[in-house]
Amino acid sequence: MFIYISKPGSVFNLAWMIVGSVWEFESDDCYDEFYNDWALTLAILITMYTSVGLVCCLLCCCICVGLMSS
Secondary structure (H helix, E strand, O other): OOOOOHHHHHHHHHHHHHHHHHHHHOOOHHHEEEEEEEEHHHHHHHHHHHHHHHHHHHHHHHHHHHHHHH
16 A cells, blocks of 8 residues: 555656746745745755765665676
8 A cells, every 4th residue: 555655746746846846936925024934845855865866876876886796
């Protein structure tokens, strides 16, 4: 059951991260008027991009180690 819920949720999170990135860097009013929300959104985006990068790096390392041990 979790697998069927997890995949659409992951796609939604990726799409939401992209939309949030565009909104974050296109909006000039939010920095001036809602700085706390802007800073929170920036922190969440940094965390998301860092975790995506870390997963990709670990995946590449696992593939390389698997290829070397074969």
